[in-house]
Amino acid sequence: MPENNVLTVGKLGESGLLSRILPRLRGAKPLLGPGDDAALIAAPGGKFVFTVDTLVENQDFRLYWPSGFETSGFDVGWKSAAQNLSDVNAMGAIATSAVISLTLPHQTPVSWVEDLAEGFSAAMRELGASYCAIGGGDLGQGSELSITAALTGSLATDRPILRSGAKPGDVVAVCGVLGMAAAGLALLDSPVSHLEWSEADRVLVFGQRCPSPPLDSGPEAARAGATAMMDLSDGLLKDGLRMAVASGVGINFQTNTLADDLQKLLSAAQRLGIDPLDWVLGGGEDHGLLATFSSAEALPDGFRAVGTVLEADDGSGDRKVLVDGEAPVSAQGFDHFGG
Amino acid sequence: MPENNVLTVGKLGESGLLSRILPRLRGAKPLLGPGDDAALIAAPGGKFVFTVDTLVENQDFRLYWPSGFETSGFDVGWKSAAQNLSDVNAMGAIATSAVISLTLPHQTPVSWVEDLAEGFSAAMRELGASYCAIGGGDLGQGSELSITAALTGSLATDRPILRSGAKPGDVVAVCGVLGMAAAGLALLDSPVSHLEWSEADRVLVFGQRCPSPPLDSGPEAARAGATAMMDLSDGLLKDGLRMAVASGVGINFQTNTLADDLQKLLSAAQRLGIDPLDWVLGGGEDHGLLATFSSAEALPDGFRAVGTVLEADDGSGDRKVLVDGEAPVSAQGFDHFGG
Numbered sequence: 001m002p003e004n005n006v007l008t009v010g011k012l013g014e015s016g017l018l019s020r021i022l023p024r025l026r027g028a029k030p031l032l033g034p035g036d037d038a039a040l041i042a043a044p045g046g047k048f049v050f051t052v053d054t055l056v057e058n059q060d061f062r063l064y065w066p067s068g069f070e071t072s073g074f075d076v077g078w079k080s081a082a083q084n085l086s087d088v089n090a091m092g093a094i095a096t097s098a099v100i101s102l103t104l105p106h107q108t109p110v111s112w113v114e115d116l117a118e119g120f121s122a123a124m125r126e127l128g129a130s131y132c133a134i135g136g137g138d139l140g141q142g143s144e145l146s147i148t149a150a151l152t153g154s155l156a157t158d159r160p161i162l163r164s165g166a167k168p169g170d171v172v173a174v175c176g177v178l179g180m181a182a183a184g185l186a187l188l189d190s191p192v193s194h195l196e197w198s199e200a201d202r203v204l205v206f207g208q209r210c211p212s213p214p215l216d217s218g219p220e221a222a223r224a225g226a227t228a229m230m231d232l233s234d235g236l237l238k239d240g241l242r243m244a245v246a247s248g249v250g251i252n253f254q255t256n257t258l259a260d261d262l263q264k265l266l267s268a269a270q271r272l273g274i275d276p277l278d279w280v281l282g283g284g285e286d287h288g289l290l291a292t293f294s295s296a297e298a299l300p301d302g303f304r305a306v307g308t309v310l311e312a313d314d315g316s317g318d319r320k321v322l323v324d325g326e327a328p329v330s331a332q333g334f335d336h337f338g339g
Numbered sequence: 340m341p342e343n344n345v346l347t348v349g350k351l352g353e354s355g356l357l358s359r360i361l362p363r364l365r366g367a368k369p370l371l372g373p374g375d376d377a378a379l380i381a382a383p384g385g386k387f388v389f390t391v392d393t394l395v396e397n398q399d400f401r402l403y404w405p406s407g408f409e410t411s412g413f414d415v416g417w418k419s420a421a422q423n424l425s426d427v428n429a430m431g432a433i434a435t436s437a438v439i440s441l442t443l444p445h446q447t448p449v450s451w452v453e454d455l456a457e458g459f460s461a462a463m464r465e466l467g468a469s470y471c472a473i474g475g476g477d478l479g480q481g482s483e484l485s486i487t488a489a490l491t492g493s494l495a496t497d498r499p500i501l502r503s504g505a506k507p508g509d510v511v512a513v514c515g516v517l518g519m520a521a522a523g524l525a526l527l528d529s530p531v532s533h534l535e536w537s538e539a540d541r542v543l544v545f546g547q548r549c550p551s552p553p554l555d556s557g558p559e560a561a562r563a564g565a566t567a568m569m570d571l572s573d574g575l576l577k578d579g580l581r582m583a584v585a586s587g588v589g590i591n592f593q594t595n596t597l598a599d600d601l602q603k604l605l606s607a608a609q610r611l612g613i614d615p616l617d618w619v620l621g622g623g624e625d626h627g628l629l630a631t632f633s634s635a636e637a638l639p640d641g642f643r644a645v646g647t648v649l650e651a652d653d654g655s656g657d658r659k660v661l662v663d664g665e666a667p668v669s670a671q672g673f674d675h676f677g678g
Binding site for chain 2: 031032033035036037038039040041042043044046047048049050051052053054056057058059060086087088090091093097099100101103135136137138140141142143144146148150151152153155160162163164230231246
């Protein structure tokens with residue numbers, strides 16, 4: 001990527017780079033920061049939620065894809081903000097502050113880093129995280145690009161919504177898209193040139209590059225009495241299994257509720273020779289919400305029923321998560337170490 | 340480091356690794372976490388300080404040194420905790436919570452990661468951060484080992500102590516060791532085998548491996564009315580310059596106040612052919628405190644005067660920081676991009 005006449009972070013140095021990044025990290029005003037050893041953040045409720053997530057080059061994103069597509073700094077910044085905002089959302093909370101740590105190879109173009117800061121801020125703004133202040137961060141060198149963001153948030157209700165509250169008989173519901181980021185990833189990873197993508201393909205790839213967690217819906221679900229909730233980061237089956245284990249219940253997903261999700265992916269799936277249900281059930285990184293609600297209540301806006309909570313399994317450990325009443329045979333979601 | 344029969348993180352997988360790490364991350368109890376999408380942390384004062392720092396292999400630490408010394412996971416965990424605790428300390432605050440993100444090559448031995456978690460917890464405990472809860476974190480794979488911690492803290496007084504409050508006539512004081520981590524780094528980097536280190540050498544190397552920020556002294560300085568304060572992470576001259584610029588003042592360091600610091604480094608410096616003043620003035624990573632106090636007040640326990648705050652410079656930009664009244668000619672401290 002860098003040519004000789006490109007301004008790189010190695011040439012510019014730390015303080016020069018900071019002066020390019022900070023004006024691009026726009027958000028709500030913190031009580032203090034950046035510029036001191038730490039930022040000062042308001043916590044109106046006397047408590048806050050706290051989360052951290054890292055994106056690493058060639059693990060969580062590629063700069064260059066088999067399709068010939070190049071990932072921009074903007075996309076990486078957006079994705080970092082989005083995945084952390086999603087964790088705050090999934091607690092039923094509203095993001096209040098972020099700090100960012102960047103590890104950059106010295107040959108990284110300064111313009112790429114500026115773009116990353118723009119993407120982080122754009123996600124905050126366009127996803128609706130308008131109360132989130134950017135408090136500061138850390139800059140360092142490494143051989144591999146990575147970005148870590150830590151976010152705090154304020155609860156929308158007097159309690160956080162946990163994974164562990166699902167009760168037999170509850171409705172299992174999702175909010176946001178399913179399988180889109182996985183379909184986009186498959187397109188990026190395909191040898192078919194990105195220049196041949198259809199408009200519909202580009203929408204799927206955008207879902208991978210710039211996921212859109214539904215930020216109003218986490219607090220809304222909390223106010224509507226969600227019994228359990230979590231972020232859909234590793235796929236419906238894998239995240240569903242985590243919720244089932246945490247709650248001591250089983251979950252049955254009904255695929256007839258997923259027809260619209262499948263329809264959106266059908267064309268790309270056929271071209272790539274993939275069952276779109278694998279993307280819908282197993283695809284991660286969509287950053288929607290998986291939540292359970294009492295069946296006596298109407299679902300809040302944006303949520304749609306995709307299954308039901310069952311009694312705990314019989315102890316065999318084999319049926320915590322079912323699909324149409326059967327144990328699923330594929331699409332197990334994503335393990336960061338392949339374990 | 341890994342042999343074929345070593346259990347690596349790639350073999351164990353994410354959930355197995357988590358089950359090894361979490362029991363080793365002992366701290367105060369958070370309101371909630373780890374296990375959900377975010378932790379829930381108390382902020383008794385309705386506000387909190389917030390900071391983040393990353394350590395990257397071969398940039399912030401080496402696993403194998405020219406001296407033959409091998410860095411343990413314990414040391415890296417300790418250092419990550421210490422440098423973040425130091426940032427909280429420098430605001431006049433007490434750490435209340437931490438989240439940790441680990442990026443690990445798949446061949447990393449699981450025992451090394453367990454050791455890292457032990458080191459992080461040991462630093463919390465032994466440095467006195469007993470109110471700090473470990474809220475959770477993130478695990479991911481990468482080609483390069485790195486650890487990012489984000490910490491929050493509660494102010495000890497009703498205001499944070501900033502870099503920008505130094506006033507002409509104030510006493511410039513430090514708390515903690517100076518130059519020890521730099522001397523330790525030089526020993527680690529020297530071709531002389533670590534097996535030949537003296538007991539005094541090992542103390543210096545310990546200062547680099549496991550720095551000891553004076554955690555009671557940040558809040559104590561705040562209560563004593565410090566006018567400005569910051570963490571000594573990049574060296575007395577460079578951090579002094581930052582404070583001078585933020586405060587719009589000059590600073591004069593008096594080397595006759597540094598005799599004890601120099602004495603501790605003399606033997607190692609002579610052997611390595613280095614002026615120990617370079618370590619004392621320019622060495623980073625000691626994580627002591629640099630603070631200014633009104634000259635009318637006694638310094639709080641643990642602080643010693645090392646200079647005075649001067650009027651702002653004449654606009655030439657050349658004399659923000661002086662040493663014995665002269666512009667320093669070397670020892671400019673550390674820039675993460677060499678800029």
